[in-house]
Amino acid sequence: MLELERNRIFGSSVLMGDYPRVSLAHLPTPLDELPRLSGALDGPRLFVKRDDQTGLATGGNKTRMLEFLVAEALQEGADVLVAYGAVQSNHVRQTAAAAAKLGLRAHCVLDGEQPSRWTGNLLLCKLLGAEIHWAGKRDRAEAIQAVVERSRSRGRCPYVIAYDQPRAAIGYVAAMEELVDQLAKRNLEIDRIVVASGGGGTQAGLIVGATALGIGGRIEGISTVFDKMVLEAKLEEMVSRTVAFLGFGASVSREDLVIHDDYLESRDGVVDPLVREAILLAAQAEGLLVDPVYSGKAMTGLIDLVRRGVFSHHESVLFWHTGGAPTLFAYAEELSR
């Protein structure tokens, strides 16, 4: 762990004071206990940080990041937010909602062709008034460029939302600060955090935040997209870029980058039986909705790590919910069987 100048950076949210931020999220998000899930697993004490309740048109982890990205967009005079992703992208939907809330236009560039059914996040994007563009056979960069150029040619000022940057990750540095504050107020301690890790920005922010605040403990990333080696490299890069962005002048040790890549089976659009079980268990034990792509894989990881005894009974484990429930509707047929 690092020796950091804690007061300069974190004393009463100095960190956040230094970066332009637009208020979009309902914060702090709830910190709840999961006693029935813990009982069902005969496991450790379990908590959940409800970032599925950040409030931006069904919430999710991108809302915290958008607070900083959109602030930069507004500083640059942007009047159009451009977001890109998969058909059922949560972040594209949150961007569409942020744009609506702030009176900006949203252009959403989605992979592939328009599907036959408007459901889940795709439906929400449409309801939120976003203009949707299908990338078709073009690669993403090309499709985004076309949208940006057309928007400029109409006298607009587009800003492309990208999460693989420190300005996004600091949303989760701030989130860790928020959690530590909540834990202190309730006199609770957490030994481990389990979180879905896609591109790694969320986990990187949490790691940097935890390190800066001088709290030990492990942040277990459950990979949702990439193999361990690939995600580890991304995480390492994002951690060091975020540390540099914040001006810490220090680095995080490699052993703090914990990744599990054993729960990737659902990636081809089919729900893995273990993920399905996790979705049902979370829903039926706690009324908690997790999705097949992200948070359900993280829940699968949590359950498996408890069952394998990796988490001991004496520990307190926090599941950091990153959202994603609208995606459930895109799997309605498969999940209702």
Ligand SMILES: *Cc1c(COP(=O)(O)O)cnc(C)c1O
């Ligand atoms: C985007 C997303 C993630 C992954 O976040 P990263 O910062 O890319 O790791 C996890 N869960 C949900 C629901 C998401 O939409």
